[in-house]
Amino acid sequence: MSDQLNDSYDAVVVGGGAAGLNGALMLARSRRSVAVIDAGSPRNEAAEGVHGLIGREGMAPGELLERGRAEVRGYGGHVAAGAVASAAGRAGGFVLTLEDGRTVGARRLLVATGMVDELPDIPGLRGRWGRDVVHCPYCHGWEVRDRAIGVLAGGPMAVHQALLFRQLSANVVLFSHTTAAPAGEEAEQLAARGIRVVEGEVAALEIAEDRLAGVRLADGRLIAREALAVGPRGRPRAGFLAGLGLYPDQHPQGMGEHIAADAAGRTAVPGVWVAGNITDPAAQVGASAAAGALAGAQINADLVAEEARAAVEARAQARPGGQVSDEDSDEAGAVPEPGRPERV
Numbered sequence: 001m002s003d004q005l006n007d008s009y010d011a012v013v014v015g016g017g018a019a020g021l022n023g024a025l026m027l028a029r030s031r032r033s034v035a036v037i038d039a040g041s042p043r044n045e046a047a048e049g050v051h052g053l054i055g056r057e058g059m060a061p062g063e064l065l066e067r068g069r070a071e072v073r074g075y076g077g078h079v080a081a082g083a084v085a086s087a088a089g090r091a092g093g094f095v096l097t098l099e100d101g102r103t104v105g106a107r108r109l110l111v112a113t114g115m116v117d118e119l120p121d122i123p124g125l126r127g128r129w130g131r132d133v134v135h136c137p138y139c140h141g142w143e144v145r146d147r148a149i150g151v152l153a154g155g156p157m158a159v160h161q162a163l164l165f166r167q168l169s170a171n172v173v174l175f176s177h178t179t180a181a182p183a184g185e186e187a188e189q190l191a192a193r194g195i196r197v198v199e200g201e202v203a204a205l206e207i208a209e210d211r212l213a214g215v216r217l218a219d220g221r222l223i224a225r226e227a228l229a230v231g232p233r234g235r236p237r238a239g240f241l242a243g244l245g246l247y248p249d250q251h252p253q254g255m256g257e258h259i260a261a262d263a264a265g266r267t268a269v270p271g272v273w274v275a276g277n278i279t280d281p282a283a284q285v286g287a288s289a290a291a292g293a294l295a296g297a298q299i300n301a302d303l304v305a306e307e308a309r310a311a312v313e314a315r316a317q318a319r320p321g322g323q324v325s326d327e328d329s330d331e332a333g334a335v336p337e338p339g340r341p342e343r344v
């Protein structure tokens with residue numbers, strides 16, 4: 001998938017998933033020089049299809065991203081395979097070093113490296129991830145409808161998750177695993193919706209003929225299940241941002257860690273934007289792409305403002321006396337005062 005990398009760009013996008021590619025598309029269409037550097041492991045790579053995405057419902061994740069890369073290239077953007085190992089510098093002069101030793105400069109950065117799902121450490125579970133071990137009712141719920149579904153409790157959202165999966169199947173049980181069994185109103189809700197609580201620690205998943213057959217408890221019981229929903233914690237793929245003084249925080253809704261940013265993706269470090277799962281662990285493909293598009297547009301606007309300021313200064317310097325006049329400010333794109341006609 002690799003393009004040659006230039007020495008530097010207006011913007012470098014780290015991560016070529018939905019968020020990064022849509023950000024790059026906006027930048028390339030704004031006639032910005034842009035490169036996407038992508039390690040090639042999107043979070044949903046284990047899934048057969050992308051669901052809940054209008055116009056591309058069920059498309060294989062790899063095919064969606066291949067189309068995105070072609071679209072970015074179609075506007076002159078570069079998309080290179082590689083993993084960013086470290087970052088240094090500041091707005092206007094960032095330098096990224098890749099694991100293979102290449103370096104690339106950038107005036108602005110869009111970091112869209114996604115997150116790692118920290119899965120429960122239960123034998124047999126990891127190998128079923130994205131197949132019959134799932135997390136999101138909107139991504140795979142339809143695919144497991146009417147099946148025997150288990151929900152593995154692991155945090156405060158377990159009962160909520162069980163109720164969501166109950167919308168898709170009448171056969172749902174909640175495994176309390178290492179947590180206390182729900183009590184009070186939560187217990188009432190589960191009972192009223194016919195969701196049985198199975199107490200006791202889960203020891204392993206039983207697999208037969210490449211399918212989940214059941215959940216084995218530490219006391220030896222086997223509960224037959226065809227799908228198991230888990231609630232992984234998110235860990236942002238953000239180690240290389242330490243060189244810029246940017247570190248993960250706890251996600252406010254208890255979904256693990258994330259890189260904090262404002263609604264447009266602007267981080268605490270000037271010149272660095274984030275989009276997608278690195279900042280919003282709940283974002284699906286559509287939301288990640290939208291966030292990337294917004295961040296890409298914001299980066300372009302930030303560069304436009306910087307270039308307008310520089311143009312005004314350069315023009316003033318070229319004048320005898322080097323003064324910035326009202327005329328300079330207006331022509332550089334200043335918004336006219338209300339009631340004052342715009343010069344044409």
Ligand SMILES: Cc1cc2nc3c(=O)[nH]c(=O)nc-3n(C[C@H](O)[C@H](O)[C@H](O)COP(=O)(O)OP(=O)(O)OC[C@H]3O[C@@H](n4cnc5c(N)ncnc54)[C@H](O)[C@@H]3O)c2cc1C
Binds near residue numbers: 082278283
């Ligand atoms: C099993 C599963 C199924 C899912 N199914 C659906 C679904 O059906 N519908 C839906 O809408 N959502 C689904 N999702 C959620 C979906 O995966 C995310 O919404 C989406 O991947 C987020 O996009 P992103 O661009 O933020 O990150 P990603 O898609 O994870 O892309 C990040 C990219 O950055 C790269 N990268 C990481 N670190 C570096 C680095 N240092 N240097 C260079 N590149 C780097 C990665 O290799 C990756 O290619 C699913 C998730 C999982 C786990």
